[in-house]
Structures are given as C-alpha cells and as structure tokens.
Amino acid sequence: MTRGHDILDVANLELDFEPLIPGLPNAVALNCLARLPRAMYSTLNGVSRSWRRALSSEQLFRTRHELGCTEPWIYCLFCSHEGPSKHVTSLIEAYDPVHNLWLPVGRMPGLANSEMLKGYGSVGLNGKLYIVGGRICSKGSSSEVEKDLRISKDVYAYDCITGAWKQCTSMLIPRVDFACSVCDGNIIIAGGRDTINQEKGVATAEMYIPEKDGWISLEKMSAGRYKCVGLTVSNKIYVIGGFTSSDDDGQTSPRALAWNRCSVEIYDPAKGKWEFVKGMWQIDIPPYQVVNLEGQLYSCGDLMNSWKGSIDIYDGFSNMWKTVRGSRRRLREDLACKEGLILLRRYVTMAAIGRQLYFLAGYCQSTSYGSSICLDTVDIFDISGDESIEKWKSLKPIPRPCREICSPCCVVDA
Template sequence: SSAEVYDPALDEWTPLPSMSTLRYKCVGVTWQGKIYVVGGFAERGDSDLNMLTFSPQRSSAEVFDTRAGRWDLVAGMWQLDVPPNQIVAVDGKLFSSGDCLKPWKGHIEMYNGMLNMWDEVDGSCFQISTSSGTNDEHWPPMERLYLTMAPIGTQLYFLAGYRMAGESSRTLSTVYIFDTSATVDAWRSLAPMEEEGEKELCSHCCVVQLY
C-alpha cells in the first residue's frame, strides 16, 4: 500500500515508502509523533495480479517512524475482523467508537499500549441510537444517516445526522460530547438542528484551528 504526506509550507504531497501489506478500509491516525495505519483488509498471499482477494487481518497495524523513515508492523493492535470506523488521539491516548459496519458500539474504547488491547472507557456507555431519540411531536421516528467523531481538546464530539423514514425533505443533526477527562457525567449534548433537504456525510470530520 502506498501513502503520502502533505507539507502545508510547500503545499505539496510527498510519497512515503510502501507499507508491507496492501490494505483496504484501514484507518490512519498520528500518535506519539508517528503515523499509525490500523485494521482493514489485506491482500492474501495466494492472490494473483488479475483478481485481488482480501482477507481480514486481525493483527494488521503498521506504524511509520518519521525519523527512521520506515514502516514497522504492530502485532495485534486491532483484534476485530471488522476494520475500525475511526480512531482519534486525545491527550496522548487513542480512542475508538466502533467499526465500519457499526460506527457506534454503545461505548468508547481506549487503546492500552502496555497490554496491546482496547479497553472500554469508564462512564462511556451511551445510547446514540439509529433513530433520533427526540420526544418532539413534530419529529416522527427517524433513521440515522451518519455518525462521525472528532476530537477537540480533551473532548470527543460525535455528529449524528437523522432523517424521517421515507422522507428526504428534512434532516436533523445532533452533537453529542464526551469529556475524556471527566470522572462523572462525562456526556452532554447540544440542541438538535433542523435543516431542509437531504444531507449525507461522505467522510469523517476534521478539526481546523483558525487564527
């Protein structure tokens, strides 16, 4: 698999050395000064050039050392057969909320580098359902269109979008916030925002600091 790094000062992309394994649906995150590519499906050794066959790689994670300029395998960093949906770094820790088939598993997980495993974060259990969960009589049951996560400071922001079942004329967006530094009552939410027209999120959120 190939990877590139963007230099904003030069406004250009520079190719990095190729990873050891061809990957599909992997997740990238910068952590502790290195670039991690976690999960995904990897090309099997018996694949031919005409038909690529992908198989789950439970130990598939590679890290790029910017100083050494090489990729190294991190065995067992992602234990699930299903690739992760998002992994973000907050205050020197890695957090995940789900996989590509189920973006919200009902709780948040944090990576334990000492044990090389993901642990459920205390107090992170929360219901972000596939419906809106609102009691407003003007909003009948709705289906969730998307759910994405972005870190700001010590907080994780989850943006969820809903629409009424069978109707695309109105969309409801809701933001849920989890404070990773809190010991109690870590969850809160912002007021839902109604928008006209169908809206879908085709990618993950990112954080941009404006000066």
C-alpha cells in the first residue's frame, strides 16, 4: 500500500511550486483552500497540479484543524453484489451531512474478491479512519450461504484528506465483535471472540498508540465478553453488555453470567484498572449501538430489536434507560402498489454529530407483508430542549444500489 500523493508542507508550497493563487503567498492560499468544503475537492483537483497536491496534503488537514474548519463525515462499510458474476464487494462510503451526499471511498483493502468484513471495530482519530480486526467471510453470489473464513487481527488506517491507506501493526490477538473506542489519542479495545465457531468471549484488552504504531496489553476485564459496545465518557472507556463467559474454566454460574450481561466495565487509563458496574444495561441481550452525545449515552435498541422506533437515554442517577421525549416514531415509506404501509426500520446505524443523532442505512420491513426494502432516507433527531425545533427531520440523498451494512458506522473529523 503506497501513499497516493506526496506530502506537501507550507515550506514546499512557497519554494518549489507555482503559486496556488496568483498574488497570494502559498501559505495564505492554503488557508483559503482549507476553508472550502471537502465535498468540492474532487472538482477542485482539476484546477492545477499544485491544487491537486495541496488538497491531498497532510498540511491541509493541520490547517483545517487549526482554523476550526474540519468536517465530520460518517463512514460506513457496505457489502454489495456487483459485476456480471455478482461477487460480493466490500465498499466504504462516506456521508457528508452538510451537503446530504454519499461519496465513494473505495474498496476495503486486505480482502479478496467475494470476501466481506463484519464485526470489526472502527474509530476516527486525527483525520483518519481506523478499521480494526473483524470476521472475514465469503459469499460468491447473492444466493450463496455466507461462510466464515477467519478472524482478523489486521489494522488499516485511511487518511481522509490524502486518500491513502496504511496497514498498521496488527493487534496482539485476532478479534471480532469487540468493544473499540478512542481515549487520550489512543485506541482501546476489549473483549470479543478470537476463534471461529466458538461462542466464548475473551476478557483481554489492549491499546494502540498511533505515534509508535504499536499495541500494548492492558489489564483484563472481570469476564470474557463479545457483542459488547465500547465508547468513551469523561476520559474513561465503557464496555457495555455483551454475551459473557467465564475466564476461569467455566466456573461462573448462569445467574452470574446473566448479571454480567446486564453490566458495564469501565476502564480508567489513569489508574490502569477496570471497574465493574452492575445493572447498567438492564437486559441480558447486548446493545446494538450506543453513542455519547454531549456527555449523555443514547441507545437505539438491542441485538434483537436493532431499531425500537424510539431513542433511549441513560439516566445515571436512577441507573435506568428512559425513552427520550418525542423520539418515538415509525417510518412511513412509499412502496410500489403498497402505499401507506407502516414500516419498521431495522439494522440501522447511528452517529452523533453536534446536537443531533443521525440514523442511516438499514432496511425497512413491512409489518403487513413481511417484505423488506433498502432505505436511502437519512433521519435526524435533535436532542436540544428547544420546543420550537421539530425533533425529527428526514433527508433524501441520491438513491444508491441496495447494500448491506456490515457494522456500525464511524464519524471522522477531517
């Protein structure tokens, strides 16, 4: 994997290349380019060779960051059946919430034709999208049964400005369905499974340090967990729920395991210790997705009810999840010859940006006919207490081919 463009700094801009904007020093011109929306870059690349190099430089990202011009895009990995053979292809796309656009990123590296990646971890850090581990499976055509091949410990970083992929140092062990989050500029992962066809979670945790491109082991959790959700709250890592297993040769009782599934483990990097919190998730079915927005935890459902038709917020005082006022909703979509059907949204992915929750991708399933359709609508819920603002709004991006989302999405500022 090679860098698609040369790195360009301000000094090089001044000394080695033609002016970016006639009459302006290149350092000033770069500040002007940094203020332009990223959605325009593909068009602006055609202006000149110097613009093309500047728009794909790491210096541009640093300038955008300093000016406060970075934009949060939502990145998703999809599986789709393309080409005459209808072989499966794993494609990454980015959603630009400001311009309501889906933009192609390209194929996921490290996968052969007909291979898919599922159950991976993804985070955004320093303008890069990191995709970690996951389950590699194959499916030659839409009619074939999915076959598990292996669990990966590979780590890839996509630079959202330069468009370059880098293969990073692999995890210490392979993992799928694990907790993954960013804290203090490092990536912390915990739990998951490390073996195909073995429904037992691991208790181990590890941390990736980008500056060193290396992993270090962390203290173990109290129990093995998989299908758990990880997020950062107040500089601590929360590992929520999950199917749990004993880490001591199966001596844990079924009742204790049920308690573990309803629990959360909290890692404090300053102390290097885990804290076990009972009953925080409340049900023994793992969460589907939980996000942190302005210090509050929001959930859209569990693995059996990936979209409940409402949004839940965690009340730390009462240790309960409560339905957010005004969030209860069913989506109504028009289907050919079936107008007016009430449809339930399933397998949606949720992202938090600003004061809004975004709900993307997924399927709508008819409550009357049992059929399903891919959903293009992006639905947005405003968490502010302003009663004059309509809580829900829906956007219609340009329709895309039907694609299966492979794991929850990730927000990257760049």
